[in-house]
Amino acid sequence: MDTTQTKDIYTEEFLINMGPQHPSTHGVLCLELKLDGEFVKECTPHIGYLHRSMEKIAENRTYTQFIPYTDRLDYVASMNNNLGYVMAVEKMLNLEVSQRAQYIRVIVAELNRIASHLIAVGTFAQDLGAFATPLFYCFREREKILDIFDQICGNRLTYNYMRIGGVQFDFPKGIDEKIKDFVKYMRPKVDDYDQLLTYNTIFLSRSKHIGVLPKELAISYSVTGPNLRASGVKWDLRKDEPYLVYDKFEFDIPVGKNGDSWDRYKIRIEEIRQSLRIVEQAIGALPEGDPTVKVGRIHKPSSSGIYFRTENPRGELGFYIVGDGSVCPYRLKIRSPSFSNLAVIPELVKGLKIADLVCVLGSFDILMGEIDR
C-alpha cells in the first residue's frame, strides 16, 4: 500500500466493499474497491453469491425438465433463454419447427427484448440518480408486455413457454390486436425517454466519455450484444448468423461511435425501436398452422458436443450440450453474456470516480442471475 508518512499523520488508500448489498450493483455482486478519495484505484469483482449450480442440475434433469431452469438464468428475459436452450436441443435432434412456431418465437423473443431493455434503461437512469421516475416509466411500459405474456403463457416472469420442437400454447384469441396496440403505444414513449433522458444535459455530462470501451478490447474480452455494438462493431447474430426467421424481416443494427456509457444506453433505446419494427412485421406475416408440441415426449439425443448461440438482450447466450443418448444431458455448459461483460469492468473503471463506476456498471446492464448461474 502506498503510504506517505509524515510523523504520525499519514494518508492511505481506503478499502470499501461495494455490495453484495448495494442498490446499484444490480443484484448480489460484490466489488472490492480500493479508493483514493473519490477515485477508484482498483476494482476486484467477487461473484457467485447467486450460484445455484445450474450446470450440475442439468445433468440430472431431462431435456424438457431443464426448460424452467433456463427461465431463472436471465430472469428479465426468460423467453430469450428458453429460446436459446430449446434451439440448441433442436439442433442436436435436427428437429424441424413449424413456421408459425418460428414466428411466434420471434414475436415473444423481441417483446421480451424490449422488456429487458426497458429495465436496462430504467435502472441505468436510476444509477445516475434520476430517482425512480424513468424507472417507473419503463416499468409501466414493461407491464404491458408482461400482460401480453401473461395471456400467452400464463406467467409474468418465468414463462416456460418454449418447447423442444415448438411452443407450449398457440396465441390466444385477440392477442395479435393487443400486440399491435402495444407497438402503437410504445413508439411515442420511446420518444419521451429521448426527451426526458437521452439528450438531457446532466445525463449527457454524466455518461458521455465515461468508461470508454475500445473495439479491440471489447472483442478480446468477448463482450457481446449491445455493449459490443456500442463500441462500433456491427455484429448482431440476428443478421450475421440468422436463426429462426430473422432473415425475413427488415431491421437495422444500431452501432455506437465511442463505446462510452452513453452509447451503450443509446444502443438500447434504438434497439427497442428496431424490435418494435420486427414485432410489427412478424405479427403482420403470422402464418397459420399448429405451433404446439406435446410436453411429455422423451428426447434422447446423442452428440459429442454442440454449441448454439442466440442474441439475447444482454449479448450472446450460448449453450454447449453434450448428450450420451440418455434422457439427460451429459454436460450442459451455459455461456452467459453478462459473465464476459462483467469481466471487462475492472479494466474500465480504473481511475474513475465512484459515481462513474456506478454509471459504467449500470450501462453494461449485467444481471447476476446469469453470471452466477
Next chain:
Amino acid sequence: MAIIKMINCAKNLIVGVWSLIKGLVVTLKYFFRPTVTLQYPTEKQPMNDRFRGLVGLHPEKCIVCYQCVKICPTACLAITNKQEDKKKTLETFKYNMELCCFCGFCQQVCPTGAITMTNIYEISVFDRKKFDINLLNVGKYDEWTHTLVK
C-alpha cells in the same frame, strides 16, 4: 477565437437549459395523466385462464399414471396408490409447495386433466409445515383463499 469560444459556451448553455426544460415538460405531462397502478389488496388484476398458480387436483379423474411425478423438475409431487383387483386407485397425493417452481408441466402432461393450475398466487404463511399439502384434502387451500376478494 475567444469570441467563438464564448458563443459556443452560450450556445451550449442554451441547449442544455432547453433540454432540461424538455425533461420537465415530460414529467409535468405525466403528472396530469391518470395513474396506472392498482390499489393492490383491494383491487386486483383479473386472472386469465392460463395463469399458473398453485396446483389443484380433481381426484376422481386421476388414473394414477405417474406422468406428473415423472415430469416434475423439482420432485415436488408424490403419489402412492392402492392396487384393488387390477385397478389402481389413488391413496395419497402429496404436494410440496416449497419446491414447486410453477412451471405447469404436470398440468400439461396430465392425460385426463386431473391436475389443474389454480389462480391462487398469494401464498405466504407463517409456518413452513403448511407448505406440505395433501392434494386430496378438500379444504387444502383455505389458508390462502379465505381472504380473497371476490
Next chain:
Amino acid sequence: MRPDEVFAVIRAKFSEAKEETGTNGIIIPKESLLEVSRYLKNLPLAFDNLHCITAIDRKEKMELVYTLYSIREHHGVTLKTYLTLEDLNVASLSKVWKSANWLEREVYDLFGVVFLNHPDLRRILNPYDWKGFPLRKDYSHPELIAKPRL
C-alpha cells in the same frame, strides 16, 4: 471460411492437429495449444473472439473445448484438447484472449483443471474455501437432495 477450409489452414501449419469425426472440432495436443492459439489469433484466420471455454469430464480423461469465433472474418472453430486425470495442467490462454481469464477460472473452479501462467487463478463461482470440484462426475456432496424420478 467454411470449417473444413479453416481446418486445412491449421493443418498446413500444425501437422499434429486432427479433425474430429462428425463435428467441426479440431483436436490439438495440449502441448501445442498455446502456439496454435497464437497463430489463430492473427491473420489469415483472425479468430479475435474466444467465446467459450468448457470442460467435459469423460471419466477417464478430461476434454477441454474452446469455442472461437472471428468477428472480422465471420467464421468459427472448435478446438479440443484431452487431458489425463493424473495431469490436469494446461497452458493458460489469458495472454492471447483476455476473455480467457474468467472463463479459465470458471473451468478451474468447477473441474479442477489448472491453467499454467494464469494471472489470477482463484475460484470464481464457488466460495473461495470450497472443497472439491463440483462438475466432475465423481463429485458427491452430503447435502445434495434427491433427484426427480426420470
Next chain:
Amino acid sequence: MLSILGFIWMLIVGLIVLGFIAGSAMFLIWMERKVSAHIQSRFGPMRVGWHGVLQSIADAVKLLLKEDIRPAGVDKLVWWLAPFVVVVPSVMVFVVIPFGKSLIVKDLNVGILYIMAVSSVGVIGIFMAGWGSNNKYSLLGGMRSAAQIISYEIPLVLSMIVVAMQASSLSMQKIVAAQSGHWYILHPNLTLAFVVYLISATAEVNRTPFDIPEAESELVSGFHTEYSGMKFAMFFIGEYTNVFIISAIATTLFWGGWNGPILPPVVWFLIKTYGIVFILMWARWTFPRVRVDQLMGFAWKALTPISLVNLAITGWLLLR
C-alpha cells in the same frame, strides 16, 4: 410593561411557528410523496386519511416507536449530537421569516445576515453524522456535503446581497415592504439572482440534482445510513424544514413576500412558498444527479462569476 407584552407576543408567535414547522415538515413529506407518485403515474399514499394526508403522522409514530440502533464503534457524542445540530439551525431561521405583516417572531435588523450565518451551521451536523457513524460510505457522504455546501454558500450569499442592495436593508420586513409596489422578480437582474439563488439553495439542502451527499445509488444514503428511529426522523424533519425555508426566503426576497391583493397575507405567503416547493420537487423527480466534480465546477466556474457580475450590474444600476 410594553416590552413584556412584546415578549409574550413573540413567545406566542414563536410557539405557533414551532407548531407550524412540525406540521409543515409533515405536510411537505406527504406532498413530496404525492407529487413524486403522480409524476411517476402512481397513487402514492392512499390509506391513512383522505388520500393519505395522515400518512406522515403514522410514519412519525412508527419512527418514534422504533428501536434506536447504535452501530458498534461510533463516536458516541458526535453521532448522538449530529441530528440536533442539523435540526436546530433550520428551526432557528424561522425567527426572521415574515408570514404576515406582524406574523414574525422577531424582525431582526440584520435578518439576511442572520439567515446566512445560522443556516450554514447545518453542514456541521451533516459532517458530524458522516464522521461519527464509523461507516466509510457515510464518511464519503459527509466529506462531499462539506465541500458542496461551502462552495454553494458563496453564490447563495452573493445573490441574496443583490436583494439587500436593492432594498437597502437587511431586515426581512423592510425588504417585503419595499416590494409592495412591484415584486423584485420583475427586475431582470433580480430574476437572474433568483435563478442563481434557487440553484444554490437546492444544492444547499442536498436535493436532486445536487444530492451527492446522500447519493442513494452510490453511497447508499450517505451520511444518514446508520441512523434509525427518531434520529433518522430528525434528519428528515431537518431536510424538509430546510426545503420550506429556502422557498420561504425566495418568496420573501424575490416574490414580494406576503404582499398580494384580496387574500390575507399569510395565504399569499403560503401559496408562493408552496409553489416554489413544487418546482423544487418537480425538478427533483425529473433530473439525474450531477457528479461531484461537475457540481463543484458549476459552483465555482458558472454560478459564482455570474452572481459577481450580477452584483456589479446591480450596483451600477443603483448608483446610476
